Amino acid sequence: MAHESNNLSLKRKEINIDPQETIARLEERLRVTEDALRLVLSKIGLPSLDAIARLNDGHSPSSPISASPVSAAADHSAELLRKSPALTNLYPLTNPIDAGIISKEQSTELTSIFEMRFNHCLYSPILKSQRMTCERPFTFTAMCALALRLKTTIPNQEEVKRKIHQLLQAQLNVAMSARSATVDAIHALLIISLWASVLPSGNCVGQHPDVPDGWHLLSTAVQMAQKLRLDLASGEVKRLLAENKSGHPEYEVALEKCRVWYTLVTYDTAMSLGSVKPRLTQFMTESDLSAVLSTFAESPSDRCLIYHLETLSVVFRIYKVHPPLQEMASLNSFIAAVDSILHDVDRIATTAERTCEEFRDNPQACTEFRMFSIYEHYAGCVFLSHACGLLSALPGVDGFNGYSFSVAQSNPAILKTVSALSIYIDRICTMAEQVLLQAFPDDSHELAFLSTAPDHLFTIISFSAAVLMQCQVTVFKYRPEGLPKAEYYDSLIARTSAHLARLAIGDSSLPGRYAQGLSSMLRRWKKQKAERPSTTNPHEEYYLNPNGTASSHTTNSPFQQSIPYNPPTQASHGVNQGVSAYLPLTGYEVPSIDFAADFLDPIIWLSNVDIPNHTPPSQ
Structure with missing residues (x-):
């Protein structure tokens, strides 16, 4: 008996068992079993596993288990969806083919349309798989x-279309009320x-029921x-891969799963x-990205998705900078x-551009990289704009217009701040x-690319037009002639608004509502610019030359004249390597331009809330 025991011990030592790997595989099998059990319970009409768990824990079936922001948002969405009328004539877990709504041949046509016109927004080749029709009924x-x-x-x-929407609503009700976590539901x-x-x-939330807010559904998916x-x-x-x-x-x-x-x-x-x-989700570290x-x-x-994710992760570093x-x-x-x-963003963009060249004969890939360029x-x-807001909040910068030359000259930190602000605004x-040019190229009137764009992209385009207008406002406040390209920027904003107004498909008024907001802002901006009086009083201005010395000249305006400067190159952004621009020593007050939170909120554009008027009062 002792001999057999020793043999068993030796055999155990010979077998190399990785406990972590074993646990991971067991967890995966449990998840597969749980998914199968969820499917069976839903088909035979029994309560879901989540509902049973809530009852066992002393909760009502509809009460949230946790009070996290994600859970709260998802519970809010679920409560809204539970108020929808029940759809008993269609089975929620049935795909449109089995439900008799479309034929298999028609499903092939719809899948092809989705792939050509919508899939570039998701960077997900898995949606091209035939498994989507049978194994992913909700996604399909x-x-x-x-x-x-x-x-x-x-x-x-x-x-x-009406029947498909009914089926989708029924599937959504099941997913949000039962919270059955499946890859199908997530996608x-x-x-x-x-x-x-x-x-x-x-999913209309808060006091603005006409504002679509997909973030609550996204939070449930996460x-x-x-x-x-x-x-x-x-x-x-x-x-x-290692195996x-x-x-x-x-x-x-x-x-x-990784792509999703x-x-x-x-x-x-x-x-x-x-x-x-x-x-x-958590910030991604460099090791995570690797x-x-x-x-x-x-x-x-896949490569475009990585470029997109890498760019956003790099940009988010600004929120961790002191x-x-x-x-x-x-x-x-x-x-x-x-x-x-900035250097890392340029590096990623250059790499992505080279990759796009490799796939220039692939229209789908070119469309995906065009989408990446817009987001980049x-x-x-x-x-x-966040960085400029932090710089302009420094003591002395807001009041810089009233500084005398001697005071300004003795404050190199202020000079460097204004130098950085000038370069960053440019x-x-x-x-x-x-x-705006990527969204609506000058040499093309074809709007199909954006006619099927996701909601968030219209916010991005409108934000970009608004930020272009706000930069003009910031400069124009102390330079009546504004930016050298001011007229061009105004025409670009007007063209963007006109294109958005023409984008609307029958079932979507979203682009037109953004266009209306942009047109309103542009009219106010032009009116205030036209009403600003001019002056003929001579005024002496001081400027910082590229070599760091100061010079002065007399103008016919108390505002700074438009003196061009060279923007930084991709290889060197120039701020820490010496002043590379003609910069004012007086007459250049820089108010905060960290206005992203205003123009990135869809409620600002789509509800009855007034669009923020960042233009200065007429003087």
């Missing part, structure tokens, strides 16, 4: 609902959150993804820029941090201009 229904927004060959399209909620204005979302541990998917993919299982079905499933998770992270990060919405880069496949969509103090060491540190972010420049505008204008 959302895809069909979006495709039916456009003209198809399907007879009685409006009736088919579908992501799609609905991005197009909440045109899909059955039941909560479900965390419950399924999709945030660990990149580690799972990395393990399978040479890249061609196995297990690897494809893990890669799908990082698409959620990307849109969560994009929507939380400017602090309009709270961040739902892990993602090493596990993703080499498809154009605000500058009015001392040279602190100021140098802050400007160096901003310049480092938008993110730059948001982070630089860069904001350039980035905002690029967003």
